[in-house]
Amino acid sequence: MGYLKRSKKNYFYVRVDLHTHTWYSPDGMMPPELLVKIAKKRGLRAVAITDHNRLTFWRDPDILVIPGEEILTSHGEIIGLGLMEEVPRGLSPEETVDRIEEQGGVAVIPHPFDCFRKRTALLLNYNLQSVGRCVVEVLNARYVSWKAYEKALAFAVAKNLPRVGSSDAHTPWEVGNAYTLIQYCDDLDGVLKQIKRGEGVPKGRLSSPIVHIFSPLCCVAHALRIKPL
Numbered sequence: 374m375g376y377l378k379r380s381k382k383n384y385f386y387v388r389v390d391l392h393t394h395t396w397y398s399p400d401g402m403m404p405p406e407l408l409v410k411i412a413k414k415r416g417l418r419a420v421a422i423t424d425h426n427r428l429t430f431w432r433d434p435d436i437l438v439i440p441g442e443e444i445l446t447s448h449g450e451i452i453g454l455g456l457m458e459e460v461p462r463g464l465s466p467e468e469t470v471d472r473i474e475e476q477g478g479v480a481v482i483p484h485p486f487d488c489f490r491k492r493t494a495l496l497l498n499y500n501l502q503s504v505g506r507c508v509v510e511v512l513n514a515r516y517v518s519w520k521a522y523e524k525a526l527a528f529a530v531a532k533n534l535p536r537v538g539s540s541d542a543h544t545p546w547e548v549g550n551a552y553t554l555i556q557y558c559d560d561l562d563g564v565l566k567q568i569k570r571g572e573g574v575p576k577g578r579l580s581s582p583i584v585h586i587f588s589p590l591c592c593v594a595h596a597l598r599i600k601p602l
């Protein structure tokens with residue numbers, strides 16, 4: 374129950390990490406139980422599991438686990454939060470956002486303007502109508518510099534889009550490094566509503582660039598059917 378003790382000081386605000394990966398992602402390292410255990414230890418109130426093109430469900434009595442998916446569309450990646458059904462990869466951004474919203478979910482553009490992830494930049498140039506229905510992940514702890522944050526923030530402010538911050542954790546050392554501060558909330562609907570209304574505040578720090586070494590290693594381990602942790 375460490376998370377309750379920690380949040381006492383700041384009772385009306387809680388931290389949620391809306392972008393993490395388990396070993397069900399080809400480049401992920403953690404079994405879901407480990408991810409959730411660390412999220413609780415770090416005092417998070419909610420954590421979204423957003424595996425690549427796969428919906429992973431997990432439950433825990435002490436923390437809200439949000440079912441999500443990082444979907445590769447025809448023009449870049451979009452995260453769906455609060456999903457009940459997997460959204461197939463390869464659809465257009467509009468269709469992907471439609472499928473997310475039909476389920477009552479919220480669409481998020483992950484790590485825009487990150488020079489290492491050209492696919493998202495492609496989405497931003499593609500169609501502002503579908504982008505206009507999304508939340509922008511302005512802070513991603515896997516950014517290698519704060520420049521990407523500054524650009525994403527300027528974009529979200531200019532377009533008047535809601536903003537979040539997330540860790541994009543693929544390893545145990547990253548969980549909760551960046552997060553979104555929201556008002557105390559116990560249920561999925563409440564969290565999603567605050568995010569969508571733009572009431573969340575992105576916070577946190579960047580992870581060490583060393584974490585990038587692990588993703589290709591995890592891909593090799595998965596190919597060889599070795600469980601990394």
Ligand SMILES: [Zn+2]
Nearest residue numbers: 394398400425
């Ligand atoms: Zn990944």
Ligand SMILES: [Zn+2]
Nearest residue numbers: 392394443541
């Ligand atoms: Zn990711």
